[in-house]
Amino acid sequence: MAKIRYQFNKETLSYDKIEISFRKKALNWLTRIGTSILWGAVIAVIAFTYIDSPKEATLKEENAQLLAEYNILNKELDELSEVITALEHRDDNMYRVIFESDPIDPSIRQGGIGGSDRYAILREMNNSELLISTNEKLDRLTKAAYIQSKSFDEIEVMVKNKIDMLASIPAILPVSLKDKKVHKSSGFGYRIHPIYKTRKFHAGVDFSGPIGTPIYATGNGKVIKVGTDSGYGKHVIIDHGYSYKTHYAHMSAYTVKRGQKVKRGEIIGFLGNSGRSTGPHCHYEVLKNDIAVNPINYFFNDLTPDEYEKLVNSVDEAGQSLD
Ligand SMILES: [Zn+2]
Structure with a gap:
């Protein structure tokens, strides 16, 4: 049923009945709904942009914590790297000198790590610089530790050879001078x-x-x-x-x-x-x-x-x- 509206007519000084068509009413309603949806969307965008959900807040916190841990890990890797360098130095300049062996070729120690770009996947990520540098350090350390452990295996063999050599080279008198007649x-x-x-x-x-x-x-x-x-x-x-x-x-x-x-x-x-x-x-x-x-x-x-x-x-x- 159409809603009846009245409008004052100044000429006749009476109220004229105005009948609003269904089409106009529908248009009217659609406009109102549209406006409401638009406002709703604006409010939602503002809320999503500036206000975190509890899940988002937790994730952000976790992310910050992971980042901090990564930074600590990075520093620890630097310290470990210094330890390995000291071991390498001792190996080349002491152990190998004692056993008259050549130091390990620096090109072997500093040799590259396989793969054209092993860190490509990390480049896509946030904080990629930190992730790549940490992973590079870890790879370098793993390789250095492997080479060092191999070197110590060699030195172990050299020690055994040296012990054998020292036991073999003539080192005593062929007769005992404790016997005064000799x-x-x-x-x-x-x-x-x-x-x-x-x-x-x-x-x-x-x-x-x-x-x-x-x-x-x-x-x-x-x-x-x-x-x-x-x-x-x-x-x-x-x-x-x-x-x-x-x-x-x-x-x-x-x-x-x-x-x-x-x-x-x-x-x-x-x-x-x-x-x-x-x-x-x-x-x-x-x-x-x-x-x-x-x-x-x-x-x-x-x-x-x-x-x-x-x-x-x-x-x-x-x-x-x-x-
Ligand atoms: Zn003689």
Whole structure:
């Protein structure tokens, strides 16, 4: 039913009935609804823009906390990086120097990390700079720690080799000077030969003593020769590895066989007067790369500094060797 409205007519001085059509009323209503929706939308936009929902507020708080934690992580990675750098420095400048090994090539330590752009996905994110720098640091540290641990494995092998080397290189006297009857009678170098009476090169050190005095292996090694000849008499040669050999001559007897492994201090035979010799003694040679070197430099293990000095300065008997 159409709503009846009246309008005052100034000319007739009466109220005229105005009938509003349905179309006009509908238009009227639509305008009102439209205006309400528009206002509602404006209010909603303002609310969404400036007022957070409780969920949004929580997320924002969490986000801020994560960001703070990321910053702390970043700083901790910097500190760890310093620790690793110190380890690398010690490795290159101490451990590897001790073991006479080259430092690790810096290009290996600083080598790149695979992938053309492993951080592409992070570039899209907020705070991408912080995320990328943290991830880069973590990747670098992981790689540095891996290389360092590999290096320590190598050093462990070097330590074992060094221990083996130190046990192998001749380092003690072949006879014990604690027995007062045993003494150094001739040194290394040019001596008057006791038989030929000419100056000849004496390639070892002679120790005089009673026949049967024990002769010891001066380092760990393998017996490569046990034999008798007219010059050295009964003699033994030990290969110690690391380019060292030792030679023990004029023995009265030996207790080892060719191919036998011996330890430093193990008895290999007994002092004698076999071969070309003018008196019971042990002729002892140290060979490095098959060249005779002065054995006096290889007695450092069982002598005190005083004893060593006395031995070095002891005067050869009559300036001649015993063989
Ligand atoms: Zn000699």
